[in-house]
Amino acid sequence: MIRRRGALFVVSAPSGAGKTTLCREARLLLPDLAYSVSYTTRPPRSGEIDGSDFHFVSERAFRELRDRGEFAEWASVHGNLYGTRASVLEATLREGRDILLDIDTQGAAQLRRRYPEAVLVFIVAPSLAELEQRLRERRSDAAGEIDRRLARAREEIALWREYDYLIVNRDVKDAIEHLTAIIVAERLRTRRLVLGLPDLALPQTEVDD
Secondary structure, eight states, rough: OOOOOOOOEEOOOOTTTTTHHHHHHHHHSSOOOEOOOEEEOOOOOOOBTTTTEEEEOOOOHOOOOOOTEEEEEEEEEEEEEEEEHHHHHHHHHTTHHHHEEOHHHHHHHHHHHHHHOEEEEEEOOOOHHHHHHHHHTOOOOHHHHHHHHHHHHHHTTTTGEEEEEEEESSHHHHHHHHHHHHHHOOOTGGGGGGSOOOOOOOOOOOOOO
């Protein structure tokens, strides 16, 4: 019987590039894909559900988890703390299940060091001008916060070569297809097998005299 260790998929993007939407749609199309719910100290946005979108915790509780070594990665992003619980990742991967993470570039770099086999995907908007338009249209941040996010976006985009794949989110449907194609292809890699293939009855090739 063929067994495999689960694959870790890490998706990063500047704020407003659409990674949350793409990850959500990929999970709907690939229902056997697990999702790691991050911990954060930021307050919930309208419609967000604790335990589903994020684990919303106080800064004190977050730091206690961090100091106990509970996080596989953690970072400070836009003045808030975010982290991924290590025990969740390990249990999921050991079960042979693939897991998707939606995290920033700092966390992705930490996970690449901890899990060299992780698959890193970077998502960008077609241009900074369109990214700014998306941030302003969602009306969830003040003007000063949008400026800070755009400045941070320039820093994040400069790191795209650290990733295995780059998706330019010009059209949401196409971008979803690209992300799911990456996941499906990576699942078939032979290096993910933890036990050898059984003896296969391969067809003999006939050679003409």
